[in-house]
Amino acid sequence: MINLLSNLESGIINANVINMANVYLSGLSKKFGGVTVVDKVDVDIAHGEFIVLVGPSGCGKSTTLRMIAGLEDLTEGDIRIGDQNVNFVQPKDRDVAMVFQNYALYPHMNVYKNISISLSMRGVNRVEIDRRVKEAAAILGLEDLLKRLPKQLSGGQRQRVAMGRAIVRQPAVFLFDEPLSNLDAKLRVQMRTEIKKIHQRVATTIIYVTHDQTEAMTLADRIVVMNEGKIEQVGPPQQLYDEPKTKFVASFIGSPGMNFVGCEVVKERTMAFIKISSDVLIPLPEKYLSALDNLVGRKLELGFRPEHMTEPRSYDHGHEFEVDIDVLEPLGNDTMVYFDFGGQSCCARVLPSYATNSGTSMALELDLSMIHLVDSASNLIVRASGHA
Amino acid sequence: MTEPPLQTRRKLTTIDYICFGLVGAIIAYAVYRVSDVLVYNWNWSRVLNFVIYYDEENARYVPNLLLKGIATTLRLAFWATIVAAIIGLLMGFMRTSKNLAMRMISRCYVELIRNIPPVVFIFIFYFFLSGQLMPLIGLDDIDKNGAFVSSDIFFTLFGDPKLFSNFVAGALCLALFEGAYITEIVRAGIQSVPKGQWEAARAVGLSPLDVLGNIIFPQAVRKILPPLAGQFITLIKDSAIVSLISIQELTFLATEVASSTTKVFETWIIVGAMYFIICYSFAALFAHLEKRALKARR
Numbered sequence: 001m002i003n004l005l006s007n008l009e010s011g012i013i014n015a016n017v018i019n020m021a022n023v024y025l026s027g028l029s030k031k032f033g034g035v036t037v038v039d040k041v042d043v044d045i046a047h048g049e050f051i052v053l054v055g056p057s058g059c060g061k062s063t064t065l066r067m068i069a070g071l072e073d074l075t076e077g078d079i080r081i082g083d084q085n086v087n088f089v090q091p092k093d094r095d096v097a098m099v100f101q102n103y104a105l106y107p108h109m110n111v112y113k114n115i116s117i118s119l120s121m122r123g124v125n126r127v128e129i130d131r132r133v134k135e136a137a138a139i140l141g142l143e144d145l146l147k148r149l150p151k152q153l154s155g156g157q158r159q160r161v162a163m164g165r166a167i168v169r170q171p172a173v174f175l176f177d178e179p180l181s182n183l184d185a186k187l188r189v190q191m192r193t194e195i196k197k198i199h200q201r202v203a204t205t206i207i208y209v210t211h212d213q214t215e216a217m218t219l220a221d222r223i224v225v226m227n228e229g230k231i232e233q234v235g236p237p238q239q240l241y242d243e244p245k246t247k248f249v250a251s252f253i254g255s256p257g258m259n260f261v262g263c264e265v266v267k268e269r270t271m272a273f274i275k276i277s278s279d280v281l282i283p284l285p286e287k288y289l290s291a292l293d294n295l296v297g298r299k300l301e302l303g304f305r306p307e308h309m310t311e312p313r314s315y316d317h318g319h320e321f322e323v324d325i326d327v328l329e330p331l332g333n334d335t336m337v338y339f340d341f342g343g344q345s346c347c348a349r350v351l352p353s354y355a356t357n358s359g360t361s362m363a364l365e366l367d368l369s370m371i372h373l374v375d376s377a378s379n380l381i382v383r384a385s386g387h388a
Numbered sequence: 389m390t391e392p393p394l395q396t397r398r399k400l401t402t403i404d405y406i407c408f409g410l411v412g413a414i415i416a417y418a419v420y421r422v423s424d425v426l427v428y429n430w431n432w433s434r435v436l437n438f439v440i441y442y443d444e445e446n447a448r449y450v451p452n453l454l455l456k457g458i459a460t461t462l463r464l465a466f467w468a469t470i471v472a473a474i475i476g477l478l479m480g481f482m483r484t485s486k487n488l489a490m491r492m493i494s495r496c497y498v499e500l501i502r503n504i505p506p507v508v509f510i511f512i513f514y515f516f517l518s519g520q521l522m523p524l525i526g527l528d529d530i531d532k533n534g535a536f537v538s539s540d541i542f543f544t545l546f547g548d549p550k551l552f553s554n555f556v557a558g559a560l561c562l563a564l565f566e567g568a569y570i571t572e573i574v575r576a577g578i579q580s581v582p583k584g585q586w587e588a589a590r591a592v593g594l595s596p597l598d599v600l601g602n603i604i605f606p607q608a609v610r611k612i613l614p615p616l617a618g619q620f621i622t623l624i625k626d627s628a629i630v631s632l633i634s635i636q637e638l639t640f641l642a643t644e645v646a647s648s649t650t651k652v653f654e655t656w657i658i659v660g661a662m663y664f665i666i667c668y669s670f671a672a673l674f675a676h677l678e679k680r681a682l683k684a685r686r
Contacts, residue, residue, distance in 0.1 A: 071590065071591060091591055092590065092595050097591065097593070104582070104587065104588030105588075106585065106603055117592075117594070121593070121595070121602065122593065165588075
């Protein structure tokens with residue numbers, strides 16, 4: 001594994017050379033025939049920001065990226081890079097560089113030529129081309145591979161070459177289309193770190209598409225969660241994790257996803273409860289008390305993450321349950337416990353030592369300060385005010 | 389799990405012997421029919437004299453009509469292939485263009501030629517070319533006694549200067565006809581390059597023309613060359629059709645030899661063998677070159 005950090009710290013690529021650019025997407029839509037694949041997408045991306053578009057397959061994230069690159073015509077809306085509207089600008093004139101999922105290296109050219117081709121086509125002089133290629137190769141640890149053909153490279157090396165091809169152009173915006181999905185798990189983690197380091201060094205705007213929410217969480221300054229062509233939520237990773245706005249975001253961000261159980265809020269004298277089934281009542285957390293009247297009688301779902309349902313830890317706002325275990329999944333540092341809860345299969349995260357000693361049932365504690373209520377009709381997370 | 393590749397057998401089995409026996413029987417029957425039923429008087433030497441004969445005056449063997457015909461056939465094939473390749477490249481690029489008009493023009497050209505019998509096409513185009521185009525570009529008025537025209541180089545490349553405009557018309561007819569097939573080879577070659585290659589090149593700032601010239605075409609060439617070589621061999625065989633418009637290539641001269649000697653079987657068997665030797669030699673050469681290219685690529 002190359003020591004990227006030392007390469008980066010040696011100041012190989014000068015961040016000042018690279019153009020800075022804000023990217024504005026407003027009302028961006030794309031229809032294929034009668035099918036809308038991207039529906040009125042609005043995002044403002046600051047220069048130097050690392051934005052990740054994340055969502056399930058077919059949610060329109062790659063199409064959005066391709067529209068920014070100019071590889072796909074847009075049906076409606078505007079794309080601005082810097083102060084230029086690029087709706088009808090050729091890809092070569094957009095000052096963007098894209099890295100593809102399958103690398104798309106030119107098989108008849110060696111690594112050096114693959115990286116330098118865009119510069120030589122633009123008439124950059126040979127000395128400058130050589131300097132830039134060698135700088136990019138140094139950053140990416142490709143110095144010894146410059147004479148090789150793509151077929152002689154491993155997956156990780158090919159990915160580096162694809163990145164090198166983008167870096168040498170010194171574009172205003174880097175576009176990454178699921179660049180790590182063809183790599184094995186270990187290499188994916190390594191490359192993730194490298195991409196992050198490169199971004200810190202070159203400080204260019206990066207728009208990155210992935211369906212892997214772990215990748216999104218670790219790389220992004222802000223995440224754009226997409227579903228069925230629409231934006232569900234935009235925000236920093238931690239905010240999306242802690243304060244999801246929709247059931248979809250809550251279930252998509254976090255691994256494993258959030259558990260959801262049908263429930264209703266009931267009032268009994270001076271107390272308020274979340275009723276999951278006739279025999280399961282949970283005290284309504286304080287944050288929802290001000291909205292009690294709004295919640296009673298509504299069809300709701302209780303949402304909680306596996307990491308907030310654990311072995312008893314005496315939380316300040318905890319509630320203990322006895323559950324029947326369906327499946328135990330040891331992961332080494334944790335064990336996932338699958339159990340039936342209010343007629344739904346749910347998942348909790350416990351210490352391995354705790355799981356080993358349990359029989360067919362187990363005591364678990366839910367941290368009530370971390371639960372969410374979802375309005376079943378709109379699939380929106382209920383805010384403390386009681387409104388979805 | 390994938391199945392292991394079928395092994396090619398080296399030993400002959402009973403079925404192989406039966407097959408050989410059947411083929412032998414068919415050949416023997418054909419020979420019997422020709423010799424007994426036709427009561428044909430074979431005379432090979434008479435026709436072989438038209439391939440090569442002994443010039444007593446200069447005391448050496450000299451190529452006769454049929455060998456000269458082969459030379460013309462190869463010249464025709466050579467020039468027709470070059471022109472057809474240019475037409476095919478141009479039309480092939482047009483066929484894959486985003487521009488509808490370009491696609492329609494090239495498609496009309498391909499469909500027109502593929503759906504007209506070659507004989508009809510050759511007649512139409514020959515009379516148009518020789519009647520209209522040749523006088524227009526001044527080929528009929530070429531100085532037959534000029535230094536270059538009367539040189540050995542000119543003769544090697546184009547044959548008899550007196551028949552030059554005739555030769556050009558024939559080569560162009562063949563080229564236009566074969567160009568349609570080369571167009572489809574080029575189109576298939578270009579379209580065989582993954583779409584991602586276009587996109588990757590455009591996404592790192594190459595213009596559409598740069599993409600085509602530097603990224604797509606070099607990859608397409610690898611797919612285009614083998615069928616193009618095959619098309620060259622087809623063109624050698626197809627060149628026989630221009631005998632209908634009095635181009636003095638192998639088939640035209642064979643017709644003359646057959647009628648003047650009345651040795652029809654001998655003439656056409658020899659001509660068939662000549663075509664076979666030429667085409668098979670080229671096929672073997674191209675197969676060898678392809679093998680070498682594959683080795684070099686590995």
